[in-house]
Amino acid sequence: xxxxxxxxxxxxxxxxxxxxxxxxxxxxxEGVFATNRRPNMLRHYFGGQMCNQLICSERHQHERxxxxxxxxxxxxxxxxxxxxxxxxxxxxxxxxxxKYFCDTCQKKxxxxxxxxxxxxxxxxxxxxxxxxxxxxxxxxxxxxxxCEFPMELxxxxxxxxxxxxxxxxxxxKDKGAEGAPEGxxxxxxxPGEGEEEAEDELPPLRDPAYYQFELAGILVHSGTxxxxxxxxxxxxxxxxxxxxSFNDSLVEDFDERQIPAMCFGGREQVTKWDATTAQWVxxxxxxxxxxxxxxxxRKQPSDEAxxxxxxPASSPTASSETTTTESSDLPAASPGAKADxxxxxxxxxxxxxxxxxxxxxxxKAEPKAEAGAAAAGPAPPGET
Numbered sequence: 001x002x003x004x005x006x007x008x009x010x011x012x013x014x015x016x017x018x019x020x021x022x023x024x025x026x027x028x029x030e031g032v033f034a035t036n037r038r039p040n041m042l043r044h045y046f047g048g049q050m051c052n053q054l055i056c057s058e059r060h061q062h063e064r065x066x067x068x069x070x071x072x073x074x075x076x077x078x079x080x081x082x083x084x085x086x087x088x089x090x091x092x093x094x095x096x097x098x099k100y101f102c103d104t105c106q107k108k109x110x111x112x113x114x115x116x117x118x119x120x121x122x123x124x125x126x127x128x129x130x131x132x133x134x135x136x137x138x139x140x141x142x143x144x145x146x147c148e149f150p151m152e153l154x155x156x157x158x159x160x161x162x163x164x165x166x167x168x169x170x171x172x173k174d175k176g177a178e179g180a181p182e183g184x185x186x187x188x189x190x191p192g193e194g195e196e197e198a199e200d201e202l203p204p205l206r207d208p209a210y211y212q213f214e215l216a217g218i219l220v221h222s223g224t225x226x227x228x229x230x231x232x233x234x235x236x237x238x239x240x241x242x243x244x245s246f247n248d249s250l251v252e253d254f255d256e257r258q259i260p261a262m263c264f265g266g267r268e269q270v271t272k273w274d275a276t277t278a279q280w281v282x283x284x285x286x287x288x289x290x291x292x293x294x295x296x297x298r299k300q301p302s303d304e305a306x307x308x309x310x311x312p313a314s315s316p317t318a319s320s321e322t323t324t325t326e327s328s329d330l331p332a333a334s335p336g337a338k339a340d341x342x343x344x345x346x347x348x349x350x351x352x353x354x355x356x357x358x359x360x361x362x363x364k365a366e367p368k369a370e371a372g373a374a375a376a377g378p379a380p381p382g383e384t
Contacts, residue, residue: 018219018230018293019070019127026069043067046125051118051160053091056111060104065118070125070293075265076132081149081294084128085158089116117159124155124213124296130265131225140225144286146266149215151256153296156211164203209300217295218263222288230292233259265290 002010005028026042033041040047046069054062073084091114094100100111130143156162205211218233231247233254245254265287272283 015227017131018221019072022070022125022293042069046121046123048117048121048124049119051116053114053116053160054094054100054111055114056100056102056105056109058102058105058109060102062103070127071117072127072129075128075130075147076143076145078145078147080147081126081153084147089114089158089163091115114163116163117155120155120159120210120298122298122301123216124153124298126294126296128290128292128294130221130290130292142221142223142225144265144267144290146264147290148260148264149291149294151215153213153215154211155213156205156208159211161203161205162211165205168202207302210298210302212299213296214299215294216297218259218291219293219295220263220289221292224288228288233263262289263291 002012004010026046029042030039033039038044048068050066050068052064052066071088073081073088075084078084078087091112094111094113099108100113101108102111128147132141132143133139134141157166216235216237220231220233222229222231231245234244234246235256236242236244243254243256245252267284268287269282269284271280273279274281
């Protein structure tokens with residue numbers, strides 16, 4: 001019999017959502033990798049960081065970082081993946097009774113709450129929300145809406161720095177619509193006006209190749225919300241770039257020109273037997289098959305990782321919180337930086353030798369100073 005991770009018999013007839021299965025298997029793999037030298041291997045290849053932002057009307061930002069393995073986006077009433085990603089970073093305005101108390105302003109103010117992407121992995125997993133719960137019928141339904149996705153994807157507009165640049169451009173456009181400030185007409189500028197202009201600089205972007213992805217795999221669900229079947233289309237790595245269909249034991253070439261028909265969802269025309277007229281008639285119905293998860297791969301893999309590979313393993317739900325203004329940002333650690341125990345030991349030995357030399361020199365020159373230094377205790381770390 002098939003057995004699960006605990007060694008218990010597995011029920012092969014049990015239905016499991018692939019998104020739930022992904023989280024479960026990644027959790028198990030993290031536990032396995034935690035015992036070897038690469039506890040964050042999964043996070044290096046598949047892990048990124050979200051940035052949950054609270055931006056008040058005075059442009060003060062409060063941010064909280066949160067790691068992720070997959071991005072879940074809506075597909076209902078969305079024509080394409082770009083609209084789904086726009087909704088993902090759109091956010092909501094907290095106003096009225098829901099105003100947020102800003103620690104910097106020391107009062108409740110209108111605040112934009114949104115989630116954006118801070119760090120992107122080399123392999124980006126996008127989960128399309130194809131299932132929802134209908135509270136009228138009290139049952140789970142499958143969303144069969146047509147939603148197309150591109151072969152190449154630019155993630156710049158959905159990152160923290162991309163949204164910051166868009167916000168700044170919108171503010172500049174609004175200022176231009178209101179009219180030029182009096183300072184441009186040759187009159188004296190108001191106090192602090194030059195400082196505000198200095199702050200209103202476009203936030204820097206990373207290397208353009210960092211945001212460029214190409215489609216490398218598609219996981220398809222065929223069936224209903226209660227039961228179904230998963231299969232996948234995977235792009236072969238290399239110069240050939242051919243697509244292969246993996247459907248249980250059936251493995252065959254796949255024509256990428258069939259991706260819209262096989263993966264975008266929507267409706268299709270089929271023939272059905274009409275017993276009344278005793279003939280085959282055309283009938284329109286929802287497609288039972290549609291893409292459920294997309295795998296995008298960075299065109300030029302980056303060595304930059306959201307967490308160092310030798311950092312302690314942490315749960316994907318762990319988070320850290322920071323409070324910043326708009327002109328500030330979280331400090332970025334050098335990519336792939338690793339601590340060298342031998343270098344640290346050598347540095348400590350060198351510092352100790354220097355301290356001993358100073359002590360010996362002071363003993364010859366001023367014996368009383370040695371007694372005073374001993375009474376004062378060890379020197380601060382910055383003075384060794």
